[in-house]
Amino acid sequence: MEIQRPEFINTTFVGYVPNPDGRGTLSLLFSCLLTLSLCVWSAIHLDLPPHGETDIEYTYRYLKWSVLGIFGPELVIWAAWRQFISARALTKFIQEKSNNGRNPQWTMVHGFYAGMGGFVFDMDTPEMHGPRFIPQRRLHVTPRGIQLLAKCGLLPDISLEDIKDKSKTDGSGKLICCFQVSWMVVQAAVRVAVGLPLTPLETNTIGHVVCALINYALWWYKPRWIKEPTILRGEWTRAICAFMYMSSQVSAEHKVNRDVLRDFGVKTEMSGVLYTPGLPGSQESLDARALGTRIAPRSDQECSEGDIPLTDESEPSDDPLPANGRITMLKGLELSAQTFHQEEVVSKTVHKTIPSEMRIERWKLACKAIEQYPAIRERLDIPPCDQDELRYREAHRLYPEMPDKVSQHPSGHKPSQHVKASSNKSWWCPSEELVVERPRNWPGDDLLRHMQGHLMGIILWCSSTVYGAVHVAGWNEQFPTSVESWFWRMSGVYIVFSGLLWSFFNLLGHLSGSVWWFWYGILEGAERKRSHILIYALCCIGGTLYVIARVYLVLEAFISLRALPAAAYDSPSWVLTVPHL
Known part of the structure; x- marks a missing residue:
């Protein structure tokens, strides 16, 4: 290619010269791509990475969430909203307790920092030196765990400036990104006002x-x-x-390495043990906060067969209460605070389990925590009396904000009962996600919430409906072929329909106790019924169509650039004079 020097160069001085009228294909494409990148890459705020994760692995995880932000942006909104209400609930709780002056200043930044895994137990610190009691090197404290620390008067003290110093983005950077992405909406509104068409890519970007x-x-x-x-x-x-x-799923023997529905079917170590106070005469009274202890493991096999493990109420026992505190394994080993020896106990299923030295040390420390902190003792509850009661308590643990019609258990049991309400010899401690092995960006049982699960589901599907409605608004947009036009319309309508349908199902579950328990049975997966199989099949088909519709809207937005009406490249003159990227 030969570069020719112009024969004549105009050296006349001129003043202001406006941009050429209109826009080109590349300028349209690059403008939308830049806006999309700001929408998905710059707007995503991931939690802390697992310990030892490389920069490449961290970037790859960011890319995966960016792809999710392109094809399912309302799912990212759902995650952000759940994290927001958790941070707000934790901040409100701690600020209310801070009135006594014992807790440090706590802001929404602290709430988010706690929710993203900002506080950890590290086994390599001098305070953790001693016999090893957990296999992990680090455990991240969840918002529920921070709430328990606040109740115990152990809230971490970190200043707002220290957290902001760790962050790589401040409010000014976020504000600039908001102005830039908002320009796309302003430009589209101007085009519609003057009668110029919008391209499918612009509609998708909006x-x-x-x-x-x-x-x-x-x-x-x-x-x-x-x-x-x-x-x-x-x-x-x-x-x-x-x-x-012990209270968290990280202690389970059979873990579920997934982010969605990970709470179902996972039994924590705490769910398999019972706690027994010591003799009142041998130590201070219960109200004086000094307890002897016994923790007895329960058999998962018995639970699965509908037989609740032996407790002091279901099976008389001559075993006296411990005088100095001990941990007793009902199925094999008895451990005293000073010595341990073998002890066999006959039950419906003979199951001998000899704990490891690590577990023995962990149980000793857990008993020490129960003895020291009243906030932990108040978590103790009456042992479940049957399988239905156990199932109810598990549901109440996963959905503490369940509707009133569902929370009224036929037996009249109230989960708020605790160790001070009775003189039972054995106590049951409910599980709760207090620590995790790694922070999980998808919202789960580790976050706090103040809204019932089905209402949160309605919000998720309503956001999906809004996203589909934006694309349905482009009903009369011009496409290269009529087939593409109708596929665009059907995809948008199907997304809106799916959002409204599932919002209705969630509302029905909120209003009807029987529907609520039906859906819980499906998620629980404990029993396979024909109706459950039918629901699974319909969800699989509907979900596949939903994914196809979402992918088509994104791909068609770019494919349609091959043939656009000429008016799509016209622009109002003043729009071109506004500085933007």
Whole structure:
């Protein structure tokens, strides 16, 4: 290619020269791509990475969430909203307790920092030196765990400035991104006002812009790009960490390595043991907060067969209460605070389990935590009397904000009863996700919430309906072929229909107790019925069509650039003069 020098160069001085009228294909494409990148990459705020994760692995995880932000932006909104209400609930709880002056200042930034795994127990710290009691090197404390620490008077003290110093983005950077993505909406509104057509790519981008602005609003106070957490220190850490570990799913023998529905079918170590106070005469009274202890493991096999493990109420026992505190295994080993020896106990299923030294140490520390902190003792409850009661309590643990019609158990049991309400010899401690092995960006049982599950489901599906409605608004947009036009319309309508349908199902579950328990049975997966199989099949078919519709809307937005009406490249003159990227 030969480069020719112009024969004549105009050297006349001129003043202001406007941009050429109109826009080109590349400028349209690059403008939308830049806006999309800001909507998905810059708007996403991930939690802390697992310990030892490389930069490549962290970037890859960011890319996966960016892809989710392109094809399912309302799912990112759902995650941001759940994290927001958890941070707000934790902040409100701690600020109310801070009235006594014992807790440090706590803001929404602290709430988000706690929710993203900012506080950890590290086994390599001097405070953790001693016999090893958990296999993991680090455990991240969840918002529920931070709430328990606040109740125990052990809230971590970290300043707002220290957290902001860890973050790689501040409010000004987020504000600039919001202005940039908002320009796409302004430009589209001007085009519609003057009668110029919008391209499918612009329509799709506007949908992402709306979602991105919502994400920025929800994650405004959430730190970003933090990789190193705050290590909890103090003599109290060993005992509290042991108790939190036993109460969380990380202690389960059979873990579920997934983010969705991970709470079902996972039995924590705490769910398999019973706690027994010591003799009142040998130590201080219960109200004086000094308890001897016994923790007895229960058999999962018995539970699965409908037989609740033996308790002091279901099977008389001559075994006296411990005088100095001990941990007793009903199925094999008895451990005293000073010595341990073998002891066989006859039950419906003979199952001998000899705990490891690590488990023995963990149980000792957990008992110490129960003895020391009244907030932990208040968690103790009456042991379940039958399989239905056990199922009810598990449902109440997963959905504590269940509707009133569902929470009224036929037996009249109230989950708020605890150890001070009775003189039972054995007590049951409900499980709760207090620590996790790694932070999980998808919302789960580790986050706090103040709204019932089905109402949160309605909000999720309503956001999906809004996203579909944005694309349905482009009903009369011109496409290269009529087939593409009708596929675009059907995809948008199907997304709106799916959102409304599932919102109705969630509302029905909120209003009807029988429907609520039906859906819980499906999620629980404990029993396979024909109706459940039919629901699974319909969800599989409907979900596949939903994914196809979402993918088509994104792909068609780019494919349609091959043939657009000429008016799509016209632009109002003043729009071109506004500085933007």
